[in-house]
Amino acid sequence: MRSLFAVASRPEIVSLAGGMPNVGALPMDTLGALMSEIVTRHGGTALQYGSAQGDPGLREQICEVMSLEGIDADPDDILVTVGSQQALDLVTRIFVNPGDAVVTEGPTYVTALGVFAAHQAHVVQVGMDRAGVVPEDLAETFARLAAEGRPAKLFYTVPTFQNPMGVTLSSGRRHQILDVCRRAGVLVLEDNPYGLLHYSSEPMRALRADDPDGVVYLGSFSKTLAPGLRVGWALAPAEVRRKLVLAAESAMLSHSTFAQLTVDRYLRTQPWQAQLGEFRSMYRARRDAMLQSLAAYMPQDVSWTIPDGGFFVWVTLPDGLDSKAMLPHALAARVAYVPGTGFYSDGRGRRHVRLSFSFPSPDDIRDGVRRLAEVVGEQERLRDALGCAPTPTKRFMSNSIHLS
Known part of the structure; x- marks a missing residue:
């Protein structure tokens, strides 16, 4: 690659x-002026170390962004990361030991496969059709893995405008998939960088919106703002979030405060939905x-x-x-x-x-x-x-x- x-x-x-x-397509002059103001007026904070969990103000804004997909979130349950890619790596680091089974869609995001390979996971891919992953195939895969003595640790999915296929998990299947994972005791890892880039309908309701305890949601500003800022996040149940913060501290100490304040200021002052x-x-x-x-x-x-x-x-x-x-x-x-x-x-x-x-x-x-x-x-x-x-x-x- x-x-x-x-x-x-x-x-x-x-x-x-x-x-x-x-x-x-971004308003570069506006972004330039915004960044200049951050350095001039808030440089002492923007250029200093920050919290490993992320800027509190940005976490509040992230909650507003996710509300467009039906998610009701608490800022305390959000971890800001270096793009959603780091969030994927941290979740895998916490849950997956060498040889553990991770179930994904087939095909799936190539760099997710790289992360799972780096952690020596056993990746099993489930078939898809025009409505996304097939619930019956997913249930059969979970049952087979359990019978083999290595039950799945995670189900990784890009349910909306999937990479690489571009298909979207249908509304009806979303409830079925959540039910299958809930009955199998498998945590869902919902990767959703494209969800707000819909062309002819309202945003799809996120899986996390219907199962806050069974889904870790990964989001990113790379596709909806700019990838060079490297700002993403994970929304996780409180017990998982605490472990993610510890893992983030060991991985990076703290994320770029300047990048976080840039995104926060953009969301507060600019017509970002327009x-x-x-x-x-x-x-x-x-x-x-x-x-x-x-x-x-x-x-x-x-x-x-x-x-x-x-x-x-x-x-x-x-x-x-x-x-x-x-x-x-x-x-x-x-x-x-x-x-x-x-x-x-x-x-x-x-x-x-x-x-x-x-x-x-x-x-x-x-x-x-x-x-x-x-x-x-x-x-x-x-x-x-x-x-x-x-x-x-x-x-x-x-x-x-x-x-x-």
Whole structure:
């Protein structure tokens, strides 16, 4: 992945790989003035050590942000972290010993797999369809692991505009998933960086809103403000939060007070919900450019998901094509993507590609998809020439998902 992104950053390549937010839409002059005021008027605090739990004022503002997703939270139960990535690592450090089972969606966020691997967890992935993870499959997985003598410690999920598939766990299934986890005694780790980037509906109700004692909620300002500030958080039951604070103290002593005060001041003084609306409009236009380009250029037997928010589209390639083997050809054609194998722990996903539309301009997206479609067509012709052509299938464009 590191090698891929190093190549994808070259200016001649259209990168549909990284899920970077487009910070160019932020009011930079306003942010600059705000940061200058913080240093001038509050520098003695902003440039000093702070609490490992995080600035109390920012924790109050985080509660206001989460209320948009139905969460009623106490600031005392929030730990501010260096992005939600650190929160994920701290929760895993507390709960997971080497060999413990962690259940995730399949596919799932690639860096979460890295965290679980670093803690030597046994990762088990549960299948998904257009409505998210399948509750019956999750229950069966929990039962099987318990029968094997290694019950699951965590269920990690990105339920809203999931990375990498872009699908969203349906409202009905959210209650089913919570019930399955509650009956199995498994803690839910809800990672929700994209929840407020919805395109055609109100925010989904968070899992945490319906089970405060059974869910640790991870949030971040990386997608809704700026990733360079590195401000995220974990909302956890009080007993878990106390352990998280201790773990955070040993990991970093304290988070950047300046970054926390910057986010706090932004939320208190700026029309941040209106700014979110501008982000949603911008990303919606980019998503539409990608979907229209996929429909216009891709061969008939390619399919993809249609996200209603977030940054990603999950593409299923024709039979016989391998997204990992195809990547050098795509880079030679000056377009980059992430092969589906990166989102599985067991080598699956070779027929799948994650495309991100968040950062490139609509024109670059169209150009990148056209280049990728040409590569896919070339690979199909090579496959057919080798005599392994599949049965022709009718093309469709929907949230249907075909997992290899």
